Amino acid sequence: SIGLxxxxxxxxxxxxxxxxxxxxxxxxxxxxxxxxVANTLSVYRSVKRLGIPDSQIVLMLADDMACNHRNPKPAxxxxxKNMELNVYGDDVEVDYRGYEVSVENFLRVLxxxxxxxxxxxxxxxxDDRSNILIYLxxxxxxxxxxxxxxxxxSNIELADAFEQMWQKRRYNELLFIIDTCQGAxxxxxxxxxxxxxxxxxQIGEDSLSHQPDLxxxxxxxxxxxxxxxxxxxxxxxxxxxNMNDLFKVCPKSQCVSTPGRRTxxxxxxxxxxxxxxxxxxxxxxxxxxxxxxxxDSESGExxxxxxxxxxxxxxxxxxxxxxxxxxxxxxxxxxxGLWTLILLVxxxxxxxxxxxxxx
Amino acid sequence: MAAPLTLLLIVAVTIRAALFRSTFxxxxxxxxxxxxxxxxxxxxxxxxxxLDLGVSPYAGDVFHETPLIIYLFHFxxxxxxxxxxxxxxxxxxxxxxxxxxxxxxVFRKQKFALEADRYPADxxxxxxxxxxxxxxxxxxxxxxxxxxxxxxxxxxxSTCCLNNAVVSLFILATxxxxxxxxxxxxxxxxxxxxxxxxxxxxxxxxxxxxxxxxVNAYRLSFWWFVAQYAFMYLGSLLVMVALSFFLLxxxxxxxxxxxxxxxxxxxxxxxxxxxxxxxxxxxxxxxxFLCVFQINVFVYTVPLAIKLKEHPVFLIFMQxxxxxxxxxxxxxxxxxxxxxFLPVWILRNVFLVxxxxxxxxxxFPVLWHLWINAGSANANFYFAITLVFNIAQMLLVSDYxxxxxxxxxxxxxxxxxxxxxxxEATLVLK
Numbered sequence: 084s085i086g087l088x089x090x091x092x093x094x095x096x097x098x099x100x101x102x103x104x105x106x107x108x109x110x111x112x113x114x115x116x117x118x119x120v121a122n123t124l125s126v127y128r129s130v131k132r133l134g135i136p137d138s139q140i141v142l143m144l145a146d147d148m149a150c151n152h153r154n155p156k157p158a159x160x161x162x163x164k165n166m167e168l169n170v171y172g173d174d175v176e177v178d179y180r181g182y183e184v185s186v187e188n189f190l191r192v193l194x195x196x197x198x199x200x201x202x203x204x205x206x207x208x209x210d211d212r213s214n215i216l217i218y219l220x221x222x223x224x225x226x227x228x229x230x231x232x233x234x235x236x237s238n239i240e241l242a243d244a245f246e247q248m249w250q251k252r253r254y255n256e257l258l259f260i261i262d263t264c265q266g267a268x269x270x271x272x273x274x275x276x277x278x279x280x281x282x283x284x285q286i287g288e289d290s291l292s293h294q295p296d297l298x299x300x301x302x303x304x305x306x307x308x309x310x311x312x313x314x315x316x317x318x319x320x321x322x323x324x325n326m327n328d329l330f331k332v333c334p335k336s337q338c339v340s341t342p343g344r345r346t347x348x349x350x351x352x353x354x355x356x357x358x359x360x361x362x363x364x365x366x367x368x369x370x371x372x373x374x375x376x377x378x379d380s381e382s383g384e385x386x387x388x389x390x391x392x393x394x395x396x397x398x399x400x401x402x403x404x405x406x407x408x409x410x411x412x413x414x415x416x417x418x419x420g421l422w423t424l425i426l427l428v429x430x431x432x433x434x435x436x437x438x439x440x441x442x
Numbered sequence: 443m444a445a446p447l448t449l450l451l452i453v454a455v456t457i458r459a460a461l462f463r464s465t466f467x468x469x470x471x472x473x474x475x476x477x478x479x480x481x482x483x484x485x486x487x488x489x490x491x492x493l494d495l496g497v498s499p500y501a502g503d504v505f506h507e508t509p510l511i512i513y514l515f516h517f518x519x520x521x522x523x524x525x526x527x528x529x530x531x532x533x534x535x536x537x538x539x540x541x542x543x544x545x546x547x548v549f550r551k552q553k554f555a556l557e558a559d560r561y562p563a564d565x566x567x568x569x570x571x572x573x574x575x576x577x578x579x580x581x582x583x584x585x586x587x588x589x590x591x592x593x594x595x596x597x598x599x600s601t602c603c604l605n606n607a608v609v610s611l612f613i614l615a616t617x618x619x620x621x622x623x624x625x626x627x628x629x630x631x632x633x634x635x636x637x638x639x640x641x642x643x644x645x646x647x648x649x650x651x652x653x654x655x656x657v658n659a660y661r662l663s664f665w666w667f668v669a670q671y672a673f674m675y676l677g678s679l680l681v682m683v684a685l686s687f688f689l690l691x692x693x694x695x696x697x698x699x700x701x702x703x704x705x706x707x708x709x710x711x712x713x714x715x716x717x718x719x720x721x722x723x724x725x726x727x728x729x730x731f732l733c734v735f736q737i738n739v740f741v742y743t744v745p746l747a748i749k750l751k752e753h754p755v756f757l758i759f760m761q762x763x764x765x766x767x768x769x770x771x772x773x774x775x776x777x778x779x780x781x782x783f784l785p786v787w788i789l790r791n792v793f794l795v796x797x798x799x800x801x802x803x804x805x806f807p808v809l810w811h812l813w814i815n816a817g818s819a820n821a822n823f824y825f826a827i828t829l830v831f832n833i834a835q836m837l838l839v840s841d842y843x844x845x846x847x848x849x850x851x852x853x854x855x856x857x858x859x860x861x862x863x864x865x866e867a868t869l870v871l872k
Contacts, residue, residue, distance in 0.1 A: 410494055411493040411494055411496070411516070412516075413512075413513050413516060413689055414688060414689065414691075416688060417513070417685060417688045417689045420685060420688065421513070421685055424681060424685075428622065428623070428626060431622060432620060432622060432623055
């Protein structure tokens with residue numbers, strides 16, 4: 084019946100979010116920070132495997148490890164020793180690369196305040212029903228994360244950026260994962276609702292890397308992300324694993340550092356939050372034979388707004404506004420005064436005798 | 443003399459028109475030696491466009507012209523090229539008449555002196571004859587019109603040409619003896635850029651001598667004349683400032699124009715000396731050095747006036763030269779203005795000075811390119827050539843002054859001075 088169909092329709096929209104986004108950023112460059120790029124790419128791989136499309140992933144890599152001249156195996160980035168898993172496949176789409184990964188760009192992506200010329204692939208076009216996963220890795224300290232070796236983002240800036248996102252209704256729920264030294268300091272200052280945060284180490288602790296590969300010559304992964312990757316490899320789009328299992332990833336025995344988490348800002352119980360709520364893009368599909376009328380009006384005339392693509396972006400308010408072309412004219416009093424004075428001076432200089440020839 | 447002058451004007455107009463139509467015009471308008479933040483045409487257009495959009499042109503750091511320029515170009519912006527060519531023609535014709543009139547004055551004085559037998563016997567070769575001075579007015583106009591500096595400045599549509607026109611009209615009014623017009627044009631010149639204020643001393647001296655008022659601080663007639671002139675000058679200046687207020691309805695042209703000239707906030711490199719010093723100055727000392735540099739322009743007025751009180755037109759020339767060298771945003775247009783007077787008096791080291799000036803002018807774009815485009819030089823290179831250019835100008839001016847003074851000295855004391863015992867003495871500049 085219609086009532087039951089309406090009920091299931093409401094349930095359809097009851098899970099809270101309708102789309103998933105992921106922002107994955109690796110903030111360090113140079114060959115010896117291979118593991119940070121590998122971290123980010125492994126999370127990218129999991130997230131993509133679980134269904135989030137590239138158009139909804141903003142991948143920021145501060146350096147190119149796959150095609151680095153020191154890479155003995157070019158076009159690959161391995162995450163397991165003995166080159167078991169190449170996380171740099173054929174379809175990796177990097178949105179911000181090299182020096183484009185900066186604090187300014189990161190904050191602009193989060194808040195959406197990008198110049199109108201920025202392409203869609205570099206934007207976070209989320210709405211108030213988006214669940215966003217933000218993963219950061221690199222070198223950090225107590226209260227900051229280093230970008231590119233010459234600048235840093237502080238935990239206060241990050242908290243303010245998230246608050247801007249909340250006020251602009253840019254997320255429904257946010258999962259913030261950070262794998263750096265003293266990572267817990269980065270979620271200390273968050274104050275916006277619906278954020279859950281995970282970090283690889285507490286304040287005062289260092290996050291350690293997992294294992295070096297002697298063929299490549301660098302450490303391939305960090306411990307926390309390595310174990311998280313192993314955990315995520317067992318997740319598939321239909322699994323019902325929840326956050327409590329993610330919290331158990333990488334205990335002190337394996338990670339040497341103590342992973343931290345922050346759930347006080349999150350409204351739901353972590354046990355009811357599925358991993359795929361953040362890491363995957365799961366669409367609930369229910370087959371129904373009932374027709375459900377979503378519009379109220381009886382006329383049924385669809386609003387035929389021929390709105391072009393550009394009208395939906397914030398820039399449309401600027402480009403459609405034409406300034407009223409009022410030409411400026413000098414005030415009449417000014418012209419009168421000026422020419423009277425000029426005439427006076429002229430007659431004073433050349434005598435009043437010319438006046439009688441004119442009048 | 444009308445025919446050669448007309449021919450010269452036609453040639454000058456042709457050169458300028460040809461350059462306006464060529465591809466150089468755009469490049470020249472971008473050169474920092476030719477345009478400054480005060481005079482650039484790009485900024486005038488920007489200011490007018492802002493005004494059309496309903497915003498005050500003085501909002502923001504773009505437009506630094508006076509409101510009368512806004513009024514002028516509001517109607518003439520499509521005919522800008524003709525306006526600038528006309529301004530150059532006005533300068534040339536004004537200088538022509540100025541030099542002609544000045545020559546007449548010189549001959550009259552010489553005649554009186556010769557009749558009174560005040561020149562020593564061996565000085566006759568120093569006395570000017572009408573025959574050799576016949577072509578000097580034409581030469582003055584020629585020096586201005588065909589000077590590459592003024593051609594560049596006109597083609598770049600720098601409003602320096604308009605400032606030059608006003609100053610030349612002021613000199614013409616002064617030389618013709620018209621106190622009111624002289625005061626009005628001086629007020630206009632000061633209103634445009636503050637520095638022509640120093641020219642008032644020369645004008646006052648000239649006008650007083652022309653009316654045979656003794657230049658004596660204890661005489662009432664002196665002070666009465668000064669009061670009259672000051673009243674006319676201040677009155678017209680006030681009227682102009684008031685008119686400017688009524689044009690836009692606000693006073694923000696005052697900090698934008700005069701505050702800008704005096705406090706030099708824009709440190710774009712130019713042919714002057716201010717930018718380099720102030721780029722590396724500590725904030726703490728900025729006000730002090732600003733005062734020093736600005737006073738430097740005005741401080742030569744009184745000593746020069748005392749020394750040159752018999753020769754006010756030369757005083758005006760010296761002041762013009764000093765203003766052009768030491769003002770806060772000089773361009774080559776200002777230099778062209780005082781160079782027009784060079785044929786009127788004599789100069790000693792012509793070859794050296796002209797070579798240095800030519801070389802510097804050629805090196806300016808080269809070192810700019812090396813610094814900005816190629817990146818292999820730095821600001822010091824460009825400042826070095828600026829420094830050399832200014833030193834050459836100072837050398838020119840001081841040489842000129844020395845030659846003039848020496849000629850005057852010889853006219854009084856004889857060409858071959860003898861020591862007390864009859865042997866030949868040499869003149870030494872102390």
